[in-house]
Amino acid sequence: MSTLTGPTRDHLDWPFFGPEHRAVAERLDAFAASGALASVDHHDTDRACRDLVRRLGDAGLLGLATGDAGKTAIDSRAVCLARETLAWHDGLADFAFAMQGLGTGAIGLSGSDELKAAVLPKVTSGEWISAFALSEKEAGSDVAAMACAAREDGDSYVLDGEKTWISNGGIANVYTVFARTGEAPGTRGISAFVVFADDPGFSITERIDVIAPHPLATIRFDGCRIPASRRLGAPGEGFKIAMRTLDIFRASVAAAAIGFARRALDEALAHARTRKMFGATLGDLQLTQASLGDMATGIDAASLLTYRAAWRRDVQKLPTTKEAAMAKMTATETAQSVIDRAVQLFGGRGVRTGEIVESLYREIRALRIYEGATEVQKLIVARELIKAG
Numbered sequence: 001m002s003t004l005t006g007p008t009r010d011h012l013d014w015p016f017f018g019p020e021h022r023a024v025a026e027r028l029d030a031f032a033a034s035g036a037l038a039s040v041d042h043h044d045t046d047r048a049c050r051d052l053v054r055r056l057g058d059a060g061l062l063g064l065a066t067g068d069a070g071k072t073a074i075d076s077r078a079v080c081l082a083r084e085t086l087a088w089h090d091g092l093a094d095f096a097f098a099m100q101g102l103g104t105g106a107i108g109l110s111g112s113d114e115l116k117a118a119v120l121p122k123v124t125s126g127e128w129i130s131a132f133a134l135s136e137k138e139a140g141s142d143v144a145a146m147a148c149a150a151r152e153d154g155d156s157y158v159l160d161g162e163k164t165w166i167s168n169g170g171i172a173n174v175y176t177v178f179a180r181t182g183e184a185p186g187t188r189g190i191s192a193f194v195v196f197a198d199d200p201g202f203s204i205t206e207r208i209d210v211i212a213p214h215p216l217a218t219i220r221f222d223g224c225r226i227p228a229s230r231r232l233g234a235p236g237e238g239f240k241i242a243m244r245t246l247d248i249f250r251a252s253v254a255a256a257a258i259g260f261a262r263r264a265l266d267e268a269l270a271h272a273r274t275r276k277m278f279g280a281t282l283g284d285l286q287l288t289q290a291s292l293g294d295m296a297t298g299i300d301a302a303s304l305l306t307y308r309a310a311w312r313r314d315v316q317k318l319p320t321t322k323e324a325a326m327a328k329m330t331a332t333e334t335a336q337s338v339i340d341r342a343v344q345l346f347g348g349r350g351v352r353t354g355e356i357v358e359s360l361y362r363e364i365r366a367l368r369i370y371e372g373a374t375e376v377q378k379l380i381v382a383r384e385l386i387k388a389g
């Protein structure tokens, strides 16, 4: 059992943050201290996720992820701090928070006023759950290979095809769906749509179990007819909309990774201080100190890249494609290595089911794959550099 109560906040002194960000961190700490996270029963993942969304909504925290239901610009630093804090406490809480933003980000960016009014307040209050449906079995990293199609028919669109790996699939009320509309080949022939879980022709065909339980599914459209007013942006703009949405949230994946890594370091430090070994403690051994030094330095380096990307977006109002990619790949890879070192420091206990570091070890793995695998982030950075030259 862990005796730790919350993350340390040394980095809030960095120049990236203002008093409003310190206030966000305090709100999140108060939320965690209230027992709202600890009292969720994680045995039923769907139910736990619904509970978490409700509790986050009741506490007024989901507005951070939706730009106060579309009324304000999303503050990337606040989203990153929220994800870092939630991930420190509970990976599923971080997931529940983040998906309310990712699932509706495209609606906030490109939806009509009617769509925004119909969806964003419900998602912000926690009444509705949202999802982002881009990936397909044959189109993960290679988005241009997308086959799911939407055909215009009078004042409707008819969707046919399948999406997989959809977070919140099965429990979401509203899905942002990307489908081929064929204006041009590849990524220029994709449009974005809003689909509701009760639209006729929409179904869940498979639930997917992963090493760190999250609601995840394959979803299917069989002649799924939706009003044309549910298209987001212009025909053929879907890929751009998806990338703009991911640009907002990519740095926040890095922040979640940092939250997991900080928790692993905090657990490792607490263990190293008390574990008796060779007439001393684990923390007295120089090899342990080298490990802890590497862990702490890696975390701060990843945090600096992450909050640099968020600050650049919020304050400089500049594109962050390159900066967010650097942050995401560095933070997720660093977190994996930090957590692995923490498991090692715990010895046998590190791999025992129920230990915090054991769950962090499972929790971090998918972050190196989704929203663009590390290899994809490297290509993004290189392309941006070459383009700028």
Ligand SMILES: Cc1cc2nc3c(=O)[nH]c(=O)nc-3n(C[C@H](O)[C@H](O)[C@H](O)COP(=O)(O)OP(=O)(O)OC[C@H]3O[C@@H](n4cnc5c(N)ncnc54)[C@H](O)[C@@H]3O)c2cc1C
Pocket: 131, 132, 133, 134, 135, 136, 137, 139, 140, 141, 142, 164, 165, 166, 167, 168, 210, 214, 216, 366, 369, 370, 371, 372, 373, 374, 375, 376, 379
């Ligand atoms: C837990 C989880 C949640 C997810 N949630 C969502 C969601 O909500 N919505 C959604 O749309 N999708 C979601 N995904 C899907 C995720 O975005 C894809 O898994 C990811 O894009 C990789 O696609 P893929 O799985 O098809 O792997 P592939 O595209 O087959 O890639 C396999 C591997 O190839 C490597 N690779 C990729 N590109 C290159 C390259 N150019 N050169 C060399 N190597 C390369 C990478 O290591 C990659 O991991 C989720 C995935 C997971 C695991």
